[in-house]
Amino acid sequence: MTGVTLTNAVKKYGDVQVIHDIDLDIEDGEFCVFVGPSGCGKSTLLRMIAGLEETTSGKIEIGARDVTRLDPSERGVAMVFQTYALYPHMTVEENMGFGLKMTGHPRAEIKRKVDEAARILQLGDYLDRKPKALSGGQRQRVAIGRAIVRGPEVFLFDEPLSNLDAELRVDMRVEIARLHKEIGATMIYVTHDQVEAMTLADKIVVLRAGRVEQVGSPMDLYNDPGNKFVAGFIGSPAMNFIDGTVEGGRVRMPSLDTAIDANVTLPPDGAKLFVGLRPQHLTLRQSQGPVILDIRERLGGVSYDYLTVPGGEKIIVESRSDEAIPEGTPVKVEFDPANALFFDAGTERRLR
Structure with missing residues (x-):
């Protein structure tokens, strides 16, 4: 596993700058959460790390590699989206192993990796089911399992719990925390829900209008906010x-x-x-x-x-x-x- 470093990262759409000179270090094995209101740039920043958005200027490193201009497939990352993006005609097992099948991995290796991911996510009893026979939380676990099977250096989560009801969000939050504890991978997680940020993160990055307002552990930001925005955003009910x-x-x-x-x-x-x-x-x-x-x-x-x-x-x-x-x-x-x-x-x- 490895860390992620952003140096003066900038994103522009034409003349409009949406990410402003971001400098950030995410340590090996750290669970880092990008949090902020809608439109603050957190998903754009995550997509820049994934390679789904071109970085206008600056540098992105994953481990010792400069990945700024590399294709997403060459960056060693796996992304879990808000929508599950599962193939409806495939079983859980087939969905989880499809990426490895397309890259020519041996069938026995795919089976071993899928079984291990299913064990971690408690999906062993559902491997023969199609997505339509699963609950929302189970589908999201399959999407996470698909990412685990790929064996990435960094996991990227883009508001993965937004489509779930309140009870399922709590359950999946616990599942993701357990997953991080078990596999110890570097994880970057985007959410607008500061409760998710407080309960999951080792490090929180608070964003506003494409700029970093403050970086720190959950309790550091809660007890020692640097400005009114952070003080009002971290904590429920708000300050x-x-x-x-x-x-x-x-x-x-x-x-x-x-x-x-x-x-x-x-x-x-x-x-x-x-x-x-x-x-x-x-x-x-x-x-x-x-x-x-x-x-x-x-x-x-x-x-x-x-x-x-x-x-x-x-x-x-x-x-x-x-x-x-x-x-x-x-x-x-x-x-x-x-x-x-x-x-x-x-x-x-x-x-x-």
Whole structure:
């Protein structure tokens, strides 16, 4: 197995640049997830690594080889797509071994590799079935098995769980994590779902508008985001952002009718900033004021309270208490200032 290195990778369609000077190192055996909103360039970047999109400038290396101008078949990668792309007239066994059959591999070798992939993916009982007799999750496992049989240096996944229902997505997420643990291959995975990114990745690459916003482990990005975009994208429910103003060396938050000390270097008085607070770091108590508990979602062990705030900010509070404040009640939002993150209102960069 081997790693992947991108150096000043650029992609243009005519005069429109969609990938901007990406520098990235993905280590041997690492599970790297590209995450970001729709249109951020994550699938385009994956396709550049696969060779399905031409790299306008820069360099892509897989191991010690410069593969920037090589055909996809010469790069040592296998790709699993959002659609299963299985041959409907072939059995599971035939679908998984078709690539090796087309390249002239001996029948015994194909059989051995298909059986091993079927063992890893628990498909041994389905080898004689046609795709129409399989569930969505089973079909996706066949598509992954087809990639395993090829024995690639790098596995590429392009939103492979998007077509599955919620329960199957969870099951397949566990299957993919188990697969990575068993075979130890380098894997690059594209998703817009940050929950998938947090649960699968060794390394997350957060993309926006074709640029890398931040790279790090899931918990590094969660606990130490570099800017407001990353802070709001990583975490579910998303981080709350409340408008603040620097006054007398403190941060005044008019919407919550409070002022707090900040353990960061603040800009001069009058400067505008955003105060970031995770939903689980907030608590509520009944109190007369303009903040109203609008809606409560009860999910069993946890509840989410949605607040109406005069300043227009959207605030979500996570609660694990059985004590329920009635909807429509005025509340006071309380929190430990040590849990607050601060972001410059202009650049949206984190203040430290």
